[in-house]
Amino acid sequence: MNPIFKHGPxxxxxxxxxxFCSALLVFFDHKMASFESLRGYLQSMISPLQYLANSPKVxxxxxxTNVTTRQQLMNENQHFRLNELVFHEQAMQLDILKQENERLRTLLASPLRSELKKMVAEILSVDSDPYSHQxxxxxxxxxxxxxxQPVLDALGIVGQILHVGQTTSRIxxxxxxxxAVPVRVKRNGLRLLASGSGQIDRLNHNFVPQSADVKIGDMLVTSGLGGKYPEGYPVATISYxxxxxxREFLRVYSKPIAQIDRLRYLLLLSDEDPISIFAPKTETKAVN
Structure with a gap:
């Protein structure tokens, strides 16, 4: 009786x-490189599968790498803004130092008679009273x-010392x-009196005769009378x-040459030469 199912090897x-077949394949592949082209085809066939399998990781x-939270972006933006503010503040400080150096150069180079000594001072405060210019x-x-003591800036007469303390003074x-300042017209020597008007851009000249030879644009300089101000320093120019x-007298106004509303550094003039005047300080330097 034959079995229903045949049994194979x-x-x-x-x-x-x-x-045995594996050994033959290894032999032919190693010695004869018979399957190089086939391996290339197979590699090409499975490459899409490799890319697909690797795509989740990529x-x-x-x-x-590229997606950050909103809070991280806000923090970075705030950090950049703070850095920008710091850089702008440093740039402003450099600009301020540059302007102060220019003011000091101009101030120290102002024309002074050789026998007068000068000392640089810095303004600490301005009187808040609108009727008192101090x-x-x-x-x-x-x-x-x-x-x-007379005080001036790089352009002309500013005022004089009113009260003196140990470390500060009021101008x-x-x-x-x-x-009031005794002045004269530089063009013809006519003597006038320049009185404060309470306005930083105007001086009054009272009791000027109708026959006085004054013109708009005339420069007024210190006359030296009274002994307060040395002679020949610019004070103002006739403006009206x-x-x-x-009327019996002319109405004459002039505009101060000194930049009264933009003062920062001042020069103090003196005929004396005490050692203490030129002692160095932390804020400024005094120069002969």
Missing amino acids: SPQHRLVLVL TMTWIS LVINRGARDGVYEG ILITDTSH ISNDES
Whole structure:
């Protein structure tokens, strides 16, 4: 009786057959390179599968690198803004230092008679009273400052020392209503009196005769009378003349040459030469 199902080779025979075929394939591939082209085709066929299998990792890496949270962006933006503010503040400091150096160069190069000594001072505060034009500077009695000492900027006369403390002093400006400066017209030597008007851009000249030879644009300089201000320093320029023949005197106004509203550094003049005047300070330097 024949069996219904035929039995093939035994498992042992199959194993031997597979090992023999594998050995032949290894031999031909190693010695004769018979399967190089086939391997290339197979590699090309499975490349899309490799890319597909690797795509989740690549996607996650891209997301973690390029996608940040809103809070992180805000923090970075705030950091950049703070850095920008710091850089702008440093740039402004450099600009301020540059301007101060230019002011000091101009101030120290102002024309002075050789026999007069000069000392640089810096303004500490400005009087808040609109009817009182006074300043406080960082020089006092220990620096050799004295009452009545003339003060000027790089352009012209500013005022004089009113009160003196040990380390600070108060200056009254030429525009103060209680201050007056004896001046003369530089063009012809005509003597006038320049009185403060309470306005930083105007000086009054009272009791100017109708016959006086004054013109708009005439420069007024210190006359040296009274002994407060040395002779020949610029004070103001004539800006207005009212020639009303019905009045006994002319109405004459002038504009101060000194930049009263933009003062920062000042020069104090002196005929004396005390050592303390030129002692170095932390804020400024005094120069002969």
